[in-house]
Amino acid sequence: MRTVLFLQSSHRASNRAELAGALRAGKAFGWNVRVIEYANADNRNPKEDLAAFRKEFRKMAEFWTPIGVIADCGAAPRMFRKNEFSPLPTVFLDRPQPSHGKNSASVADDQNAVATLAAKELLSLGLDSYAFVGFHEPLPWSEERGRIFREIIRQHGKRCESIRMPKPSAQAKARTQLDDFLERLDKPCGLFAANDETAAKIINACIRLKIA
Numbered sequence: 001m002r003t004v005l006f007l008q009s010s011h012r013a014s015n016r017a018e019l020a021g022a023l024r025a026g027k028a029f030g031w032n033v034r035v036i037e038y039a040n041a042d043n044r045n046p047k048e049d050l051a052a053f054r055k056e057f058r059k060m061a062e063f064w065t066p067i068g069v070i071a072d073c074g075a076a077p078r079m080f081r082k083n084e085f086s087p088l089p090t091v092f093l094d095r096p097q098p099s100h101g102k103n104s105a106s107v108a109d110d111q112n113a114v115a116t117l118a119a120k121e122l123l124s125l126g127l128d129s130y131a132f133v134g135f136h137e138p139l140p141w142s143e144e145r146g147r148i149f150r151e152i153i154r155q156h157g158k159r160c161e162s163i164r165m166p167k168p169s170a171q172a173k174a175r176t177q178l179d180d181f182l183e184r185l186d187k188p189c190g191l192f193a194a195n196d197e198t199a200a201k202i203i204n205a206c207i208r209l210k211i212a
Contacts, residue, residue, distance in 0.1 A: 001032040003064045005057075007071040008037050015074050018093055022070050031067075036060060050079065061088070071095075094141070111141055115148035115192070122190030123156060129186035130158055133178070133202055135194040136165040142194040149192050161185060165198050178205055187211075 006022050008015060019035065026033035038053045069085045074094040082104070084090070090104040122130060130153045135142035146162055153160040163181045170176055182205060185191075193199035206212075 002030060003032040003034055003066045005060065005064065005066045005069050006033050006035050007057075007069065008035050009072045009074055009076055009079075012074070015072055018072055018074075032064075034060075034064060034066075057085075109141060111144040112148055115145045116152065118145075118192040119149055119152040122192065123153070123158075125188075125190055127188055127190045128158060129189040130160040131181075131185055131189055131191045132160065132162040133181075133191065133193050133198055134162065134164040135198055136167045138164065145192075145194055159186075165194070165201065176205075178202070179209060182206060182209060182211055 004022070004026060006019060008019055023033055025031065036057070066088060068089040068091070070091050070093065071080060071085070072093045073079065080092070080095075086103060088103070092104065092106045094108055095106045132146045132149050134146045142164075150160045150162060161181070163178065166176045166178055178201075182202070191202065193202055
C-alpha cells in the first residue's frame, strides 16, 4: 500500500479536522496515512526540537518509503524550509506561502475573505467605533486578518483600534492590558476577534467588566 506521512503539529479541533480529512482522502485513494507528531502536539518547543525531528523524520521516511507528505503547520507556520521534504511531493497546511515549487504547495485560509466578511457585517451596523483583537501570538493568519480589517474600516472613514490578546500567562492576572483596552473603547463598538478562542475570552472579559 502507498504510504503518506501526515505531520501533526497540534491536537486542537481544527488540526484534528485536517487529519480527519487526510484520513478520508487516504481511504478514497488507497493511501496508508501514518501520523507523526511534532512541535506542540506534545507540548514541546518547535525550535529546540527541530534538529531532533529532522533526524527522526529521515528514519521514518526510510522505514515507510512514502509517496508524499502532508505537513500541518498550524502551530508552527514557518518551522519548515520550503524544500524540507524534497524530493517527496509535499502539501503544507496553514502555511502562508502560496507555493514552494513544482513538488510542493500550500493550502491556507483566505484571510482577505475572512476579514472582508467581518468588516461588512460590522459596518452594516452603522457604528463609528471599531476594533480588532489579534491572537496572543503574532501568527501570520491573525496579523493578516487584522491588517485587512483595519484597512477596510479606515477606507470607510472610521476609526479602528487594535491590540493583540495577552499571552495565557498574563491572562491569569487580576487586570490585563485587554481590560484597559476594552474599557477605553468608544461604545458601541464593532469588534472583530481573530478567532473563536479569542472571541470567547473577550466575551468573558466583558462580562467580568460589566461591559454590554
